[in-house]
Amino acid sequence: MKALRSIYITLFITGFYVHNGMGGPVADPGPGVNVNVDINVGGGSSGGVSKPGPGTCNVDCGHWCYPGKDWPYTCPHHCSGSIQSPIDICSESATDETGSITFSPSYSVSIPKLVIKNNGHTVGASWSSSLEPRTITGGGLTDVYELAQFHFHWGCKDNRGSEHTVDGTRYAMELHNVHFNTKYGNLSNALKYVDGLAVIGVFFNVGDENAVLKPITKDLQYVVKPDAEKEIDFNQALADLIPTNRDFYRYQGSLTTPTCNEVVTWSVFKTHQSFSEDQVKSFRMLMDKEKEHMCDNYRGIQPLNGREVKLYSP
Ligand SMILES: [Zn+2]
Numbered sequence: 490m491k492a493l494r495s496i497y498i499t500l501f502i503t504g505f506y507v508h509n510g511m512g513g514p515v516a517d518p519g520p521g522v523n524v525n526v527d528i529n530v531g532g533g534s535s536g537g538v539s540k541p542g543p544g545t546c547n548v549d550c551g552h553w554c555y556p557g558k559d560w561p562y563t564c565p566h567h568c569s570g571s572i573q574s575p576i577d578i579c580s581e582s583a584t585d586e587t588g589s590i591t592f593s594p595s596y597s598v599s600i601p602k603l604v605i606k607n608n609g610h611t612v613g614a615s616w617s618s619s620l621e622p623r624t625i626t627g628g629g630l631t632d633v634y635e636l637a638q639f640h641f642h643w644g645c646k647d648n649r650g651s652e653h654t655v656d657g658t659r660y661a662m663e664l665h666n667v668h669f670n671t672k673y674g675n676l677s678n679a680l681k682y683v684d685g686l687a688v689i690g691v692f693f694n695v696g697d698e699n700a701v702l703k704p705i706t707k708d709l710q711y712v713v714k715p716d717a718e719k720e721i722d723f724n725q726a727l728a729d730l731i732p733t734n735r736d737f738y739r740y741q742g743s744l745t746t747p748t749c750n751e752v753v754t755w756s757v758f759k760t761h762q763s764f765s766e767d768q769v770k771s772f773r774m775l776m777d778k779e780k781e782h783m784c785d786n787y788r789g790i791q792p793l794n795g796r797e798v799k800l801y802s803p
Pocket residue numbers: 513514515640641642665745
């Protein structure tokens with residue numbers, strides 16, 4: 490059983506990384522661990538364990554869906570762990586640190602084309618492996634981490650959607666840039682190590698249109714169905730998705746989807762970006778494998794269990 494599971498993990502992650510490195514990491518809490526404003530909303534529902542019937546989701550690690558309250562039972566190996574993500578970030582308790590993430594120059598170079606894919610849980614983006622790697626280091630990261638893919642989590646309503654919350658506030662969307670530690674060679678191998686992944690989280694609220702996201706949101710109509718993918722013109726630099734204010738919260742956690750591996754050094758930017766009502770609606774048009782509109786694809790808040798959260802400023 491254990492072997493079977495790890496084979497699945499490899500396929501799952503590889504499927505995102507190779508060519509369409511997308512979708513990926515994301516997951517929900519055990520009964521009663523939600524401490525926030527979104528109890529019983531979307532990904533953040535709480536309550537007892539429900540027994541899924543045959544042919545439904547959340548029967549095992551490989552067939553999961555939101556909300557994720559059953560994941561600690563259907564996928565216990567990691568999802569029931571003690572340093573799970575996401576968390577509510579308490580800004581007052583964060584320890585001040587000096588430092589900032591160094592983005593490689595390639596992060597500021599425009600990417601001509603992306604492949605966007607609906608994997609049934611999110612939409613993710615990847616690009617040609619012939620391009621120079623986009624990497625990050627510094628800001629408390631002692632190794633170099635290479636970007637494998639990025640994807641999003643969003644709400645059915647504008648007042649929810651992000652995975653992390655800050656002082657109980659949930660944003661409309663959260664972008665995840667998933668990087669693997671280059672010393673482990675690739676994303677699936679890096680999942681075996683506690684310092685394997687570095688994920689950047691960026692919050693979005695509904696407001697002005699986001700020009701960098703526009704090439705993606707205007708073409709989401711081509712990937713409405715699960716497993717649909719499309720090559721699109723992008724011509725944007727990924728650095729422009731990161732807020733100009735580079736302050737970020739740092740803590741040690743996990744993937745937020747099964748298999749919830751506790752291998753992620755999180756950097757969640759303090760300042761949010763904006764995108765328009767039309768743009769958030771284009772995300773909500775996507776369909777999941779249960780034939781429902783894809784939204785509230787975020788995991789509920791996980792217990793901090795004494796972990797330290799730092800606030801890095803340049
Ligand atoms: Zn994610």
